[in-house]
Amino acid sequence: MSRTEPLLTVRGLAKSFGATPVLRSIDLDVPAGTVTTLIGPSGSGKTTLLRCLNGLEVPEAGTVTVSGGPSVDFGDAVSQRRLAALRDCSAMVFQHYNLFPHKTVLDNVIEGPVIVQRRPRPEAVAEATALLERVGLGEKRDAYPFSLSGGQQQRVGIVRALALKPRLLLFDEPTSALDPELVGDVLSLMRELAAEGWTMVVATHELQFAREVANEVLFMDGGVIVERGRRRRCSAARTRSARGASCSG
Amino acid sequence: MTSENLSLILTSLGPIVLAAIAGTIPLALISFAVGLAIAVAVALMRLSKVRIVSALARFYVSVVRGTPLLVQLFVIFYGLPSIGLTIDPWPSAIAAFSINVGGYAAEIVRAAILSVPKGQWEAAHVIGMSRRLALRRIILPQAARVSVPPLSNTFISLVKDTSLASLILVTELFRQTQEIAAFSGEFMTLYLEAALVYWVICLGLSAAQNRLERRLDRYVAH
Ligand SMILES: Nc1ncnc2c1ncn2[C@@H]1O[C@H](COP(=O)(O)OP(=O)(O)OP(=O)(O)O)[C@@H](O)[C@H]1O
């Protein structure tokens, strides 16, 4: 299905902070329904790449194209509207969750759908509740983030991203701020999402996860992709069949 | 203490408290509300990326904080008439106090906005919010919490500063006291009485501040 046209195409992306180049001419194709993982040493540019993909960081050069969506050429002056359009295609899950501390779990999740996307509140609440139940947090609906464990907060962070119904999910080291015993829950949720056919780009230090779940593993170093490990494509099969069905190549 | 003094205290307490209720407290409340609105506007201007806008805000804060409140009050009440702008005592007092609070509170609000972690802005952008919407829904509510303690202090100072309005003929707590004192000649007794009334008001405000802070703290991690 998605073999012909990738959901996300990146060409020649470059970004520097001051005089320091952090990304040098990154090319990337992310087919729909696949998982791409970014691994590499600290400071290699994983976070910066993810942030460039949704306009949190504005690169100096290169293009980011979402099929059927905006195509942004950062070589030209980019309007806020273009950036917003790019941002609307994806949702990011942060290393430190970044939940809104003054809002309940439910309000964190429905803020985007109701306030930004202007969807009917009852519908958004029903969907959010279903998602929260699905990740085992149905009872925490009315709790405030500070009363949740890190793993629970991150699951809320993921649900908040899912509730936006983005075409692309970006994860920036979603488990690296978690206590080791809490990592498993979040990773297994991400495995489920991959199995459901979500298109995901994941920066991670969990090598095991990166290899098992990814269709493509990108190894970054010094702002370039130094190695690409592609696996047999099996997203269609995965979408249809049970989660985690072995599709390693 | 003589019994005459005691009876003077008792008979003067009524008018003094009344002047607090009809003068000091509304003067402080109205000026604080207007001042806070000014403060938020100035804080946002100060954070603007447009140079001239932030420079204007910086200028305002600098002038307000760098000049005595009494002088500001006199410029408005006694100074402006000489350029043809005559303002009554009450509006003059409210204008001066609001402008003054606006300058001090602007810095508090600005610091509070800056204290909200950058990740909150980013999370707001990720769920599709514009800068404006993020500010209103995500950043300002969190900044409000942070700024409650310093703003409470500003308010308590303001309550005491309203006594300066007595110098531009506003009948508030202190002016009422002065009138009774001049009439009776018992300056020590009456000024101490006025001090006591201010103190009681401020004690009440401090207690309210503590309650409010505890309430707001409930939802924030430490
Ligand atoms: N806002 C910034 N200003 C200046 N330099 C920055 C900024 N953000 C990142 N950098 C630099 O860019 C480089 C890449 O950072 P980035 O956070 O993308 O790496 P990373 O691969 O995500 O690392 P980690 O595994 O530690 O998260 C680093 O050298 C970092 O110091």
Ligand SMILES: [Mg+2]
């Ligand atoms: Mg990183």
